[in-house]
Each structure stands twice: as structure tokens, then as C-alpha cells.
Amino acid sequence: xxxxxxxxxxxxxxxxxxxxxxxxxxxxxxxxxxxxxxxxxxxxxxxxxxxxxxxxxxxxxxxxxxxxxxxxxxxxxxxxxxxxxxxxxxxxxxxxxxxxxxxxxxxxxxxxxxxxxxxxxxxxxx
Numbered sequence: 824x825x826x827x828x829x830x831x832x833x834x835x836x837x838x839x840x841x842x843x844x845x846x847x848x849x850x851x852x853x854x855x856x857x858x859x860x861x862x863x864x865x866x867x868x869x870x871x872x873x874x875x876x877x878x879x880x881x882x883x884x885x886x887x888x889x890x891x892x893x894x895x896x897x898x899x900x901x902x903x904x905x906x907x908x909x910x911x912x913x914x915x916x917x918x919x920x921x922x923x924x925x926x927x928x929x930x931x932x933x934x935x936x937x938x939x940x941x942x943x944x945x946x947x948x949x
Contacts, residue, residue, distance in 0.1 A: 846916070853913040853938075854945060860905050861946050868946050871906050874898040875939050875946075878910075882936055885926045888914075891935070906942075913938060 861868055877898040882891070892911055899907035914935065 849913065849916045850938075853909055854941065856909045857906065857942050858945055858949065860909070861949055865949075867903060867906070868949070871899065871903055872943055872946050874903060874906075875943050879936055879939050882932045886932075887923055887926055889923050891927070910938070910942070 881894045895907050895910055
């Protein structure tokens with residue numbers, strides 16, 4: 824019984840129940856890059872905020888990591904791709920072990936939503 828419990832605990836840890844855990848330098852770098860994009864392209868502000876809100880709404884359902892990346896590419900196409908790259912790069916620093924078949928845990932989705940909220944906050948206050 825103790826071995827079974829230990830195996831279950833290790834599996835939960837491997838799946839990543841802690842959620843997003845990007846380092847402080849990664850957070851600062853992604854925020855700075857995002858701010859520079861908005862400052863240099865003020866016309867991007869409204870479409871990017873709308874796209875980020877669509878990504879947040881998409882995260883309310885059951886999604887995999889790969890589904891999330893596809894959705895980011897859909898809602899932030901061509902000229903806004905630089906923001907999609909910044910957000911995807913941030914996600915890539917702490918991607919879950921299972922990317923395609925298993926849905927993301929709520930704790931991971933909450934971490935992504937926190938980052939999206941920070942981007943929205945930065946965009947609206949410039």
C-alpha cells in the first residue's frame with residue numbers, strides 16, 4: 824500500500840500539479856518584450872487585448888497544451904505574431920510533460936491566465 828501511495832505521489836508530481844512555474848527573469852523578460860511591442864506599435868493595443876481575452880475564454884474549457892498554442896496562433900495572427908511568440912515562449916519555459924493527449928490541469932491554466940491578465944494590464948495602462 825505504501826508503494827502504491829508513493830507511485831501515485833510521484834505521478835502527480837510528474838504531471839505538474841504545481842501549475843506554471845516560470846522564473847523571475849523569464850517573467851521580467853516577457854513583460855519587457857510585451858511592453859516594447861505595444862510601445863512601438865500603439866495600434867496593436869486593441870486587437871491584442873481582444874485576442875488575449877479570447878485566449879482566456881478558451882482556457883475555461885478542457886484544453887491540451889498543443890490546443891492552447893494553436894489557439895494563440897489563431898487569435899494573434901500575422902502582424903500580431905510577435906505577441907504570440909512572446910506568450911508561447913513564456914509557456915515553453917514550463918511546459919507540461921504531456922502536451923497532446925492529456926488536458927491541462929486547472930492550476931496550470933490559472934498560471935497562464937495570470938500571465939495573460941498581466942499582459943492585459945500592461946497594455947491598458949500604456
